[in-house]
């Protein structure tokens with residue numbers, strides 16, 4: 001782990017979507033990366049990282065080290081020697097690990113991972129006199145709010161789900177601890193991240209992917225039904241065109257017109273690298289899209305990609321559909337967790353991030369990028385066939 005000052009990075013969350021892309025970006029940039037993480041079943045952390053670096057087509061050689069750690073335990077669950085060695089040469093720390101479940105039934109687990117387990121990592125940052133701690137938060141730590149969200153500490157007290165709540169609490173705990181210990185801190189707040197804008201590659205297929213996948217599942221149910229006589233589908237006015245396109249009268253009701261703040265993972269990585277190399281101290285950065293697409297655009301892209309027509313987006317305050325057909329009932333259930341993010345009127349101020357990246361923005365979300373990312377998702381069966389789940 002020896003390296004010139006600032007070139008040695010401790011990274012958590014490297015077995016997840018953003019952390020893995022970040023690990024690859026850091027290695028490609030010549031950083032010495034030490035990953036703190038956990039095994040999966042009987043697959044050791046080092047083997048998990050080897051699979052990932054192969055997937056990225058990277059040979060890290062001696063530049064990558066894996067240390068199995070337990071964030072919920074004192075000294076990260078390491079023995080005195082291992083902890084001392086880690087502290088001796090820690091450099092910068094990027095804390096990217098997080099429980100990303102939105103589900104209320106997972107509240108204890110989410111709070112445990114995202115908030116209650118922080119002291120061990122924060123003690124490590126202090127004990128090692130870390131050069132800098134970067135905490136990967138989310139733009140949605142701002143909770144339920146309107147208007148312009150600034151790159152400032154969270155003030156919200158009301159949240160859309162336990163995940164947002166935990167990330168807001170984590171920001172506060174980490175800020176206080178770093179103020180006390182004197183460890184320089186930056187908080188990074190990405191919005192919703194999708195795959196690589198050029199290769200289409202991704203490691204996790206939730207959020208945007210989940211909504212598109214939901215429509216594809218519904219399409220398959222009704223195409224199969226129509227091919228077998230279409231008793232149910234015909235009753236609701238679903239039919240197949242001569243060219244195989246499914247007419248699927250699916251109304252998506254949302255409370256207001258707004259957009260979906262999406263960024264590609266390569267923009268996320270480039271921006272984080274830029275921040276790591278140029279940021280000041282105790283600052284917050286929105287890594288968001290300045291010109292986000294609206295839900296109509298996403299619906300149009302989804303229809304074109306999936307060979308479907310008939311989807312309509314309607315606006316009403318209650319967000320409820322009257323007399324829903326079976327496709328609408330199913331879609332409503334599937335997309336419910338993502339509803340707050342699909343008609344977003346908020347503007348995420350990006351002044352500080354812009355200052356650091358010299359105005360480089362996320363690329364426009366074109367159909368070509370959407371198609372590339374979704375084609376990748378379908379090819380790996382929405383993650384099932386990627387072989388990286390362990």
Ligand SMILES: NC(=O)c1ccc[n+]([C@@H]2O[C@H](COP(=O)([O-])OP(=O)(O)OC[C@H]3O[C@@H](n4cnc5c(N)ncnc54)[C@H](OP(=O)(O)O)[C@@H]3O)[C@@H](O)[C@H]2O)c1
Pocket residue numbers: 012013014015016017018019037038039040071095096097098099100113136137138139167189190191192193194204207
């Ligand atoms: N994806 C997005 O669109 C998005 C948007 C905004 C912010 N973020 C933030 O970006 C970060 C990474 O998100 P992601 O989408 O990459 O998440 P992810 O794919 O779900 O990966 C989560 C990572 O955290 C690790 N982790 C979770 N619980 C843990 C625990 N109890 N102990 C140790 N490690 C644990 C996971 O390790 P295992 O592999 O061992 O489970 C994995 O490496 C998070 O902080 C998230 O809040 C993500």
